[in-house]
Each structure stands twice: as structure tokens, then as C-alpha cells.
Amino acid sequence: MFWNKETETLKGDKLEKLQIKRLKWTITQAEKIPFYKKLLNNSNISSDDIRKTEDIHKLPLTKKTDLQGGYPFGFLAVPKKEIVRIHTTSGTTGKPTVVGYTRQDLDNWSELIARNLTMVGLTADDTFQNAVNYGLFTGGLGFHYGAEKIGMTVIPSGTGNTKRQIEMIDDFGVTALHCTPSYAMHLSEVAEAMGTELESLRTGMFGAEPWSDNMRGILEEKLGVTAYDSYGMSEMYGPGAAFECKERNGLHFWHDSYFIEIIDPDTEEVLEPGQKGELVVTPLVKEAMPLLRYRTGDITMILEDECPCGRGPKIARLTGRSDDMLVIRGINVFPSQIEHVLRSIPEVGDQFMVYVDRINHLDEMTIDVEIKREFFKGELSDLERIQKKIIHSLKELLNLRTKVSLVEPESLPRFEGKAKRVIDKRGDKF
Template identity: 70%
Template sequence: MYWDEKHETMRQAELEALQLRRLRETLTRVQNVEFYRDLLEREGVRAEEIRTLEDVRRLPFTKKQDLRSGYPFGFFAVPMRDVVRIHTTSGTTGKPTVVGYTRGDLDNWSGLIARNMTMVGLTADDVFQNAVNMGMFTGGLGFHYGAEKIGMTVLPAGTGNTKRQVEMIDDFGVTAIHCTPSYAMHLAEVAEEMGSDLASLKCGIFGAEAWSDATRSELQDRLGVTAYDSYGLSELYGPGVAFECPEQDGLHIWHDSYLVEIIDPVTGEPLGPGERGELVVTPLVKEAMPLLRYRTGDITMLYEDDCPCGRTMRIARFSGRVDDMLIIRGINVFPSQIEHVLMAMPEVGDQFMVYVDRGERHLDEMTIEVEIKRRFFSGELADLARLQERIVRALREALELRTHVRLVEPGSLPRFEGKSKRVIDRRGTL
């Protein structure tokens, strides 16, 4: 099922022509923003020089700090009378980032969400419980308007009062829910305590936090839903930027609305399909707050092959933040890649620590400490040595890097609540 078949399945040549036209419109719009006028002049880039999509690489990047410096309305490209909505990012560090929307933006944005929800089979016959914060956070109203656009019956449930949420699902025959994966886990627990099997629920949309395939299986089992990953960020409207289709293998990013690049976060050089790097997006239809080459800080890669569903190119599920990236002997390593390898080995516990040192001849050395699970200890040293060898091999395949693996006693590694500090970089400065 398509919401906007024309744009969702557009052939490459036609898509590129549309992207180029929209890129040039965006370049015109950013002329209304002082920051961009100054930046483009300083960089010596003139809008007329952008003649092909590849020319986008001649444009400077926009960083999160740039947006902060424009607080509150410095990045608005339209007069305030044309801004009909304002959202802000959470602003965990310093001032929040303010994002504005024109009426056209709200229409584009809800259209993208309508594509996502239609893609996973939701229609006007569905009852949708939107269990996220409805305030300044983009996730709430974003999905609200998208679901209404499809004609779904929308419950703006918000967060909290979980028992009432379970009752609403059961009493109103809710078929689809949107929430964070951690809230979904809590909801499952409360429903189990209440003796409800959430019989009507069939579709779960989970976003705003990274979640693993193991979490997906658990949520699908416990809630009785098919679980879909939703990606977005406020600077690019909010949720709706990329979304999983029923294949549950990578996310479709809407290329007619977002020009996508994957770059090496250190050098800024473009990376090809299959290469993991930072997602950089130039939104192509944003009116109130156009951006050029926005560095999301999120790590993903473009898939090399097409999706059986017929939509345009996918990106991989997100595997970490640029801020977490380590550079070991010139190779980019994300702690999430290590976690992924370890999670796939049943003999190894959930906890791990990574130590980075500068060893002999100034070479970077990475040591990973893992706990072996009690029930896998046979008592034989040889079995442990084989396991250690197997972990080293799996890590080398995933990271393309030789690492040291230390097996440590169960329970000896630090346990973290909330944000974990699993990486200790002891290299100091050269």
C-alpha cells in the first residue's frame, strides 16, 4: 500500500531531477537566513554553481552548534506571520534548538508520516494510540497529524498512567500504538500484571531511542504486534524522516524530501553504499527552516540493493552516534558494533568494557573485557581459550580490526543505569 505512490517509487532519473530542482529552491530559501548568506559568501559558493546533485558537496555543512547560535529564530527563512507552529528539541545541554513550521511544512510533514503509516498497512479503519509526549517534542503532534491525515481514529494518549493506557487499548479496540521502545516494554509489563493480552493491538511504531533486534523480538512477543523502527529529528521536521517497511530490514528514507549523504565523520569525505558513516541531510521541501547539509550525528549506511517492497533506497538501522565513535589505528569503531557482536554470542554476558591504549610503537590497542556467563563455564581452560579466540575473530570480522579480548569473572564489570560509560580512552594526546 502506498500513500504517495508517485514519490515513493519514483525512478532514479526522475527522482534526481526533482531533487536537483528542490535543492536549488532550497538554496534560494536559505538566502533569507543571515547565517547562510554569510556562510556561503565566506566559503565563496554561489547558488548558480550548484548545477548537479554532486555539487551539493561544494556546500558547507550545518552543525547542531550553528543552530544553537541562532537561538531562538535566527534560522527562520520566512516572516513570523508565516510560521504557524514552533517545536523545540529537548536541549539536554544548553538552550534548546527551536524549529518553526509554515502551513506548507505541516502539510509536507504529515504527508511523510502518512506515507510511513500506510507503508506498514495502517488505514482509516485503524484505531491509533499515540503514547508519547504531546508538548514541544515533535514526536507527539507529528504522528497525530499524520494519522489524522490518513483518517485513522487517533487517541492523543500522551505518556503516563499506564493502567489507563492498557484499558484504552482494550476498551477502544486500539490496533496501532506509537511510543518509545522503553515505554513499550513498561506497557507490556503492566498489561501482563493486569492480565490483559492486548488482543486488538497489531502494529507497534517505536522511535526516539535506539533499540536492538532482541528488543524487537521481545516487544513483538509480549505486545502481539509487528514492531517498526521510526527515525527522525526535530531539525528535519521530527519523526517521519525514515521508517521501516513490512520487510523490517532497513529504513526507507524519503529521497524526494531529503537529500541524503553518508560521510566519514572525520574527513567529511563521501562514503558509498555499504559503508558506515554519518548521515548528512539536506531537507528539500522545508520552508520555515531550510538547512544545508545538516550533520545528524547519527551513524548508518546506504543499502546497496533495492527493497522488495518497490520503494526507493534504504538506510540501515542506526548504530550509534558520531560522538561515541573511536578511531583505532585509523579505523572508525562504534561501541554499538562491539555490543552487536557480543550480543550475538550466547556465552558472553550483557556487560562489556572497552579500553583504548597507545601501545608500543605508538600503535592504538583496543582491549575488550567481557564476562562469560556462569552456565557456559565447563571448567576447562581450553574451552575458555577457544571462546576468547572466537570473540577476537568475530570482532575482527565486524570491525576489521585486531583487538585484545579479556575474559573476566561474572559480575565483575560495572553495571550502568541510564547512559553507560563503557569506553575508557587512555591514549591521551600525542
């Protein structure tokens, strides 16, 4: 199903023409921001230099720290009077970034969410529980307005009060759920304990943090949903910039609204489709806060295969943000890789925590895992076997020796929003 078939399937010359037109407009819009005006002047580039889409490579890159330097309103291209809403990033990687929206921006954003929801088969007949934070986090209001736009019955449940959330799913006949994958996992645990099968649920949309295909399998089985991956960040309005279609094999970016590139994060060289690197995004329709070649820090690639659904190129599911990446004894480790290993071992429970410390000048990674109750038969030797199996599987994938601690069931923290499963205690210990 399509919300806006003509735009969603735009390809070739027609798409390129639209992208060039919108890119030129975005550059003009960016020139209203002192930071960009100076940057463009120094690089001696203006919108007139854009004749084909490849010309975008002439533009300078924008880093997250540039935006932080403009706190609070340094990156707004319109008078404050035209700003109708403000969101900020969570500030997990430093000072929060302030994102402003004009009324047109909010319309553009809801349009993208409407496309995503329709793409996975949702309609006005669906009842939608939006179990994410409704405050400054963009996932709440972003999905809310998109879902209302297509006429769904929206329950703005927010996070927390998990038992009540489950009662609402059952009592209101909720068919579609949006939350973080870690909260979905928690919901499924509590639902199981409450003895409900959540029969009405059919569609799960999970985002805001990377989650593995193993986790997809678990969530689908436990919640009885088909699970879709959602991608976005506050700097590109919020969630919904890219989304999985029914094929569930990569995420469609909305190419009429974002120009995407993949670069080598070290050399900044632009990479070809099929090559993995850092995602760089230039929003094409953002009024209040235009950005040029924004380095997302997210690692992915543009997929070469055409999608049978007829929409444009997809990106691979994300394995992690480059700033989530841990360097342990010189080896790069993404928390999502650890998760992938743990989810492939049936005895391991749903929650885990990763602790990194430096002991005698050496990085040590310790992973706390819960064991599922049904696998405990009272024997110490069984537990030791499970522990060895986990250590061995991690070693196989990460090429890294880790310490694994088995902890008592339900003793690890549960997360409602973005999970914080990694605690790096190294600080500036050397």
C-alpha cells in the same frame, strides 16, 4: 500500500530533476538566513551552481553547534508571523535547537507520516495509540497529525500512567502503537504483570532511540506486533523522514523531501552506497528552517539493494548517534552494541544500565543487569555462570573487559521517553 505512489516510487531522471529544482529553491531560502548568506558568499556558491545532484558536494556542511549558535530564532528564513509552531530538541547534547514550522511545513510533515503509516499497512480502520511525549518532542504531534490525515482513530495517550495505557489498548481495541522501544519494553512488562495479552495490537512503530534486532524479536513476541523502525530528528521536521516498509530490511528515506549523503566523519569525504559513515541531510521542502548538508551525527549507510516494494534507496538501521558513542580505553562502544549482546542472552532481563568511570586513570565500564526470575534456582554457581557468560559475550563483541553486576529484579530504572541507560561519570577526570 501507497499513500502517494507516484512520488514515493520516483526514480532516475525524474527524481533527480525534482531534487535539483528543490535544492535550488532551498539554497535561495537559506540565503534569507544571515548565517547561510555569509557562508555561501564566502564559498562563492549560489543556486545557479547546482546543475546536477553531485553539485551538492560544493555546498558547505552545517553542524549542530552552528544551529545552537543561532538560538533562539537565528535560523528562521521566514518572518515570525508565518511561524505556526515551534518545537525544540531535547538539548541532551547541549543547548536546545529551536525548530520553527510554517503551515506548509506542517502539511509536508503530515504527508510524510501518512506515507509511513500507509506503507506498513495502516488505514482509517485502525485505532492508534500514540504513547510518546506530546510537548516539545516532535514524536507526539508529528505522528498525531499524520495519523489523523489518513483517518485513523487517534488516542493521544502521551507517556506515563502505564496501567491506564494498557487498559486503553484493551478497552479501545488499539491496533497500532507508537512509542520509544524502551517504553514498549516497559509496557510489555506491565501488561504481563496485569495478565493481558494485548490481543488487539498488531503493529508497533518504535523510534527516537536506536534498538537492536534482538530487541525487535523480544518486542514482537511480548506485544504480539510486527515492529517497524522509525527515523528522524527535529531538524528534519521530526520522526518520519525515513521508515521501514514491510520488508523490514532498512529504512526508506523520502528522497523527494530530503537529499541524503554519507560522509567520513573525520575527513568529510563523501562515501559510496554500502560504506558506513555519518548521515548528512539536506531537507528539500523546508520553508521555515532550511538546512544545507546538515551533519546528523548518526552513523549508517545507504543500502545498495533495490527494495521489492518499489520505493527508493534505504538506509541501514541506526546503531547509534556519533555523540552517543563512548570511547572506553580507546575503543569505540555504542550503547546499542551492549544492548545487542545483552538481548542475546536469555537469562538477562529487559533493563540494564551502563556506568563509565575513570579509576586510577583507567576507564572502567560497569554494566548493571537484572536476571529473569525464572532462571534463579537458588544456586550461587548458576548466577556466577550467567555473570561470566555476559562478560565473555561483551568481550567477544566489544573487545573490551567490562564489569558486570547482577542486580535484583525491578531495581533498575524504567524509562517512558528516551532511555538514559548510560551514565558517564568521567567528566573531566584525568
